[in-house]
Amino acid sequence: MSRSKVQVLVxxxxxxxxxxxxxxxxxxxxxxxxxxxxxxxxRIKLAAAKGFPIYASIPEKEDEMRKKGLKVEGTMVxxxxxxxxxxxxxxxxxxxxxxxxxxxxxxxxxxxFQGGExxxxxxxxxxxxxxxxxxxxxxxxxxxxxxxxxICRVVGALHEKIGVKKARVVVFRRAVDVWESSRTxxxxxxxxxxxxxxxxxxxxxxxxxxxxxxxxxxKGSHNLYHLHMAMVEVKEKVTREDILEILDKxxxxxxxxxxxxxxxxxxxxxxxxxxxxxxxxxxEIPVWRDGVSVSPDGTExxxxxxxxxxxxxxxxxxxxxxxxxxxxxDAKASISKTDEYLGVIKRVY
Amino acid sequence: MSRSKVQVLVxxxxxxxxxxxxxxxxxxxxxxxxxxxxxxxxRIKLAAAKGFPIYASIPEKEDEMRKKGLKVEGTMVxxxxxxxxxxxxxxxxxxxxxxxxxxxxxxxxxxxFQGGExxxxxxxxxxxxxxxxxxxxxxxxxxxxxxxxxICRVVGALHEKIGVKKARVVVFRRAVDVWESSRTxxxxxxxxxxxxxxxxxxxxxxxxxxxxxxxxxxKGSHNLYHLHMAMVEVKEKVTREDILEILDKxxxxxxxxxxxxxxxxxxxxxxxxxxxxxxxxxxEIPVWRDGVSVSPDGTExxxxxxxxxxxxxxxxxxxxxxxxxxxxxDAKASISKTDEYLGVIKRVY
Numbered sequence: 001m002s003r004s005k006v007q008v009l010v011x012x013x014x015x016x017x018x019x020x021x022x023x024x025x026x027x028x029x030x031x032x033x034x035x036x037x038x039x040x041x042x043r044i045k046l047a048a049a050k051g052f053p054i055y056a057s058i059p060e061k062e063d064e065m066r067k068k069g070l071k072v073e074g075t076m077v078x079x080x081x082x083x084x085x086x087x088x089x090x091x092x093x094x095x096x097x098x099x100x101x102x103x104x105x106x107x108x109x110x111x112x113f114q115g116g117e118x119x120x121x122x123x124x125x126x127x128x129x130x131x132x133x134x135x136x137x138x139x140x141x142x143x144x145x146x147x148x149x150x151i152c153r154v155v156g157a158l159h160e161k162i163g164v165k166k167a168r169v170v171v172f173r174r175a176v177d178v179w180e181s182s183r184t185x186x187x188x189x190x191x192x193x194x195x196x197x198x199x200x201x202x203x204x205x206x207x208x209x210x211x212x213x214x215x216x217x218x219k220g221s222h223n224l225y226h227l228h229m230a231m232v233e234v235k236e237k238v239t240r241e242d243i244l245e246i247l248d249k250x251x252x253x254x255x256x257x258x259x260x261x262x263x264x265x266x267x268x269x270x271x272x273x274x275x276x277x278x279x280x281x282x283x284e285i286p287v288w289r290d291g292v293s294v295s296p297d298g299t300e301x302x303x304x305x306x307x308x309x310x311x312x313x314x315x316x317x318x319x320x321x322x323x324x325x326x327x328x329x330d331a332k333a334s335i336s337k338t339d340e341y342l343g344v345i346k347r348v349y
Numbered sequence: 350m351s352r353s354k355v356q357v358l359v360x361x362x363x364x365x366x367x368x369x370x371x372x373x374x375x376x377x378x379x380x381x382x383x384x385x386x387x388x389x390x391x392r393i394k395l396a397a398a399k400g401f402p403i404y405a406s407i408p409e410k411e412d413e414m415r416k417k418g419l420k421v422e423g424t425m426v427x428x429x430x431x432x433x434x435x436x437x438x439x440x441x442x443x444x445x446x447x448x449x450x451x452x453x454x455x456x457x458x459x460x461x462f463q464g465g466e467x468x469x470x471x472x473x474x475x476x477x478x479x480x481x482x483x484x485x486x487x488x489x490x491x492x493x494x495x496x497x498x499x500i501c502r503v504v505g506a507l508h509e510k511i512g513v514k515k516a517r518v519v520v521f522r523r524a525v526d527v528w529e530s531s532r533t534x535x536x537x538x539x540x541x542x543x544x545x546x547x548x549x550x551x552x553x554x555x556x557x558x559x560x561x562x563x564x565x566x567x568k569g570s571h572n573l574y575h576l577h578m579a580m581v582e583v584k585e586k587v588t589r590e591d592i593l594e595i596l597d598k599x600x601x602x603x604x605x606x607x608x609x610x611x612x613x614x615x616x617x618x619x620x621x622x623x624x625x626x627x628x629x630x631x632x633e634i635p636v637w638r639d640g641v642s643v644s645p646d647g648t649e650x651x652x653x654x655x656x657x658x659x660x661x662x663x664x665x666x667x668x669x670x671x672x673x674x675x676x677x678x679d680a681k682a683s684i685s686k687t688d689e690y691l692g693v694i695k696r697v698y
Contacts (some may be wrong), residue, residue, distance in 0.1 A: 170519040170578045172539050172567060189615035190521050190569050190576045194607040196642040196651040214644070216578045216651060218521060219613075220539050221570040227539045229519045229565045231580075258543040264568075266538035293545040295563070302545040302565060 005031040006325045009085045011057050011076060011100060013037045013047055015177055016114055017091030019314045021052065022278060024089075026341045027318060029327055033085055036076040040068035055079060057092070057100070080107035087112060087321050097121060101140070110138075112320045115145025115203070115313070125206035127152040128319035128338075129251060130160075132331030135323035143316045147171055147226055148203040150285045150307040151215075155232060156208050157250040158243070158301065163235035164211060165299075171200060171217040172227040174309060185223065192218040225265040226307040237298035247287055251335050252315060254348055255289040256306075262288075268306050271348065281311035283344045315342055354380040355674045358434045360406055360425060360449060362386045362396055364526055365463055366440030368663045370401060371627060373438075375690045376667060378676055382434055385425040389417035404428060406441070406449070429456035436461060436670050446470060450489070459487075461669045464494025464552070464662070474555035476501040477668035477687075478600060479509075481680030484672035492665045496520055496575055497552040499634045499656040500564075504581060505557050506599040507592070507650065512584035513560060514648075520549060520566040521576040523658060534572065541567040574614040575656040586647035596636055600684050601664060603697055604638040605655075611637075617655050620697065630660035632693045664691055 006029060010021045013035045024032045034053030037044050038061045048054050048071055056062035059075045066072050079085050080103065087110045090097040094116025101121060104111040111122075119125050122142035126135050130152050135141045144152065155167045176185040193216070200215040220227070247253050256262040262271060273280035291304035318338045321327070328334040338344070355378060359370045362384045373381045383402030386393050387410045397403050397420055405411035408424045415421050428434050429452065436459045439446040443465025450470060453460040460471075468474050471491035475484050479501050484490045493501065504516045525534040542565070549564040569576070596602050605611040611620060622629035640653035667687045670676070677683040687693070 168517055168580050170565075172521055172569065186613065186615075188571045188573070189613040190571055190574075191613035192576060192578065192637065192640060192653045194612075194637055194640040194653065196640055196653070214580065214649070214651070216519075216580070216653070218576055218578065218653075220521065222537045222539055224537070225539075227541060227567055229541065229567065231517050231563060231565070263543075264535065264538040264540035266535075288541065288543055291541060291543040291545055300563070302563070304541045304543065304545070304565070304567075 005029055006321060006327055007031050007033050007084060007086045008321060009033045009036060009076065009079060009088045011036040011088050011090050012092035012096070013043055014091060014093065015179070015310050016313065018043065018047065019279070019281065019311055020089050020091060020317045023314050023318050023342055027338070028341070030321060033079060034073060040065040040070040044070060077103065080104070080109050085109055086325055089317055089321065090114065110324050111140050112317060112324065113140065113142040115143065115148060117142055119206040126316060126320050126323070127156065127207045128316050128331060128335050129153060130156050130207050132319060132323050132334065135320055136329060137326050138324050141320045141324050143313050143320050144203055144207060146307050146309040146312050147200045148207065149313050149316060150228060150305065151200060151204045151213070152207050153250065153253055153285050154247070154287060154303060154305055155211070155213065155230060157246055157253065158232060158234060159208060159211055161246045162238060162242070165233040165235050167211065167213040167230060167232045169200070169213065169215045169228055169230045171198065171215060172229070173217055173219045174223050174226055175219045175221060176223055177310070178223050186219060187221050190218050190220055222265065224269055226309055227265060228305050228307055230303045232301045232303070233299055234301060238294060238301070239298065240292060240294045243292055243294065243301055244289065247292070251339060251346070252284050252344060254284040254286050254346060256286040256348065258288055258290045265306050272308070281314070282308035283311055283315050283342055285312060315339065315344060318342070354378055355670060355676055356380050356382050356433060356435045357670060358382045358385060358425065358428060358437045360385040360437050360439050361441035361445070362393055363440060363442065364528070364659050365662065367392065367396065368628070368630065368660055369438050369440060369666045372663050372667050372691055377690070379670060382428060383422060389414040389419040393419060426452065429453070429458050434458055435674055438666055438670065439463065459673050460489050461666060461673065462489065462491040464492065464497060466491055468555040475665060475669050475672070476505065476556045477665050477680060477684050478502060479505050479556050481668060481672050481683065484669055485678060486675050487673050490669045490673050492662050492669050493552055493556060495656050495658040495661050496549045497556070498662050498665060499577060499654065500549060500553045500562070501556050502599065502602055502634050503596070503636060503652060503654060504560070504562065504579060506595055506602065507581060507583060508557060508560055510595045511587060514582040514584050516560065516562040516579060516581045518549070518562065518564045518577055518579045520547065520564060521569045522566055523572050523575055524568045524570060525572050526659070527572050535568060536570055539567050539569050571614060573618055575658055576614060577654050577656055579652045581650045581652070582648055583650060587643060587650070588647065589641060589643045592641055592643065592650055593638065596641070600688060600695070601633050601693060603633040603635050603695060605635040605697065607637055607639045614655050621657070630663070631657035632660055632664050632691055634661060664688065664693060667691070
């Protein structure tokens with residue numbers, strides 16, 4: 001990169017996009033060129049009011065967006081064509097990123113995709129703590145979904161330190177996103193995914209290739225955070241203290257305590273709001289310390305954690321930008337910068 | 350038993366008690382002497398209006414219940430003392446059964462306890478399909494909880510037919526009972542049990558002694574049915590068809606189908622109401638046929654089922670009555686009678 005700061009465009013200003021935009025603003029080695037989208041609803045209007053330069057993702061949408069009263073600076077294509085963008089963080093809805101790729105390809109611009117896209121769209125699936133090096137200098141990288149990221153952080157830490165023989169994880173998902181009222185939510189029920197194993201296990205293997213993992217999933221009647229229940233066989237005998245120590249040292253994993261009254265997903269959300277995070281976001285994976293347990297023979301570990309589905313992949317997107325632009329070649333250095341600038345913590349108190 | 354019909358008293362007319370009372374009425378070899386309770390709220394008043402003879406569980410409560418306008422026939426002690434009861438089905442709240450046992454003991458009356466009591470209270474924990482013979486002629490038997498009963502039916506069937514090496518089950522529980530508004534429910538969240546493994550695994554072993562099982566549990570934001578997600582390693586290689594055949598032959602286990610639109614706990618409840626069951630009860634364990642899956646190497650089985658927490662133990666209570674009174678010495682014969690009289694089915698359609 002010849003410029004002093006990496007020029008970043010966020011394409012798609014939804015749940016992930018708006019958080020990535022804010023996070024990029026906090027990185028001294030990055031510059032947010034603007035955000036691109038295809039609509040001009042309240043979200044984009046608020047982004048414009050906040051001072052973000054707005055672009056049309058698709059040239060044909062430019063006029064329509066302007067007609068709705070939005071100040072549109074131009075089109076994403078103009079930016080890419082004129083070499084004003086080093087990296088596009090594509091946060092378009094699932095499967096749309098794959099289509100957008102044609103544009104990035106045409107103008108030779110690097111792009112980061114989200115977990116809604118297939119692994120093949122990018123060729124590299126990414127969780128900073130696990131495979132930062134794989135993304136170095138690549139043209140495309142895919143930041144895996146919130147669930148896969150959480151699994152790669154927690155189970156991946158155990159795999160790296162002691163070796164996982166077999167991981168079995170059940171995911172109790174939120175039904176819809178907080179802002180959604182037009183999409184079908186559920187109430188007073190639980191809805192299982194009948195496709196077993198669920199896609200999360202194979203997805204984790206796009207990052208940690210040798211992980212034996214099977215996942216099952218169900219939707220609950222709530223709209224924030226997924227709940228993960230993990231049963232993990234390990235390759236050597238361990239104690240509960242070993243596991244607590246490994247998780248305590250792992251970046252982006254924190255402990256919460258039922259004994260201190262943190263008993264549900266909602267309590268974690270309230271804690272996160274009290275921490276003063278924008279939007280009540282949590283970048284870390286909160287693991288219940290008093291939910292960590294080891295079988296009497298020391299070979300099986302039980303863990304329970306919440307996956308902050310809106311926000312836990314945000315630091316990964318920032319690291320992915322550093323990796324593909326080679327702004328930083330060392331994983332730990334990038335993670336440490338990102339965590340410092342975003343205020344990611346290791347101890348709640 | 351010298352009398353032609355076994356004389357049954359239901360002590361505790363709550364979620365389980367009222368269903369047991371109705372179920373006893375449908376057994377030609379049993380007679381419901383009456384129901385006993387300690388309060389005179391809407392539930393007991395409705396029972397009286399239905400024509401059930403009402404007794405005070407505790408002599409001291411008799412007057413209080415009468416003062417509230419209830420017709421009270423006498424006390425449970427009167428009945429037991431005069432030899433008018435062969436079996437008490439104790440459906441009092443958890444831990445109260447253990448206290449009531451002193452009274453049963455004093456008058457030498459057989460009793461059946463529910464899963465809220467410890468195994469030691471009865472000495473025999475019971476699931477008809479698994480260990481009917483153990484309860485034969487015993488003084489006390491404990492019908493295990495809805496969750497444990499479900500696990501013993503489904504996982505137990507596999508254990509009996511192919512041998513289970515290791516069962517790992519995650520339980521997403523309903524938060525409160527349908528009728529409850531004074532007890533704390535939860536909304537828009539999920540609350541894990543931090544005690545891992547949860548009690549369900551050890552409890553299943555009170556029935557199936559050699560079952561290697563670990564369970565984890567969390568409460569969801571719903572008030573009917575538990576959702577179970579099971580990952581079961583078996584001792585020999587199997588196909589999906591093998592598993593479907595085993596479950597298809599197992600009494601009190603039925604298949605439901607996501608392909609037919611049965612996608613959540615709520616849909617199963619609606620189906621059950623459409624089946625015409627009293628209170629929309631389901632005595633069977635509905636297993637999602639399209640959620641049954643086998644690992645590529647044929648040694649691990651994945652299953653998803655709903656546990657109708659209000660009603661799945663009702664047939665077990667009826668069988669337990671036959672077993673401890675030796676009204677029927679053969680498990681299959683008792684199960685078959687109970688299922689016929691209650692209308693338990695093997696095929697939904």
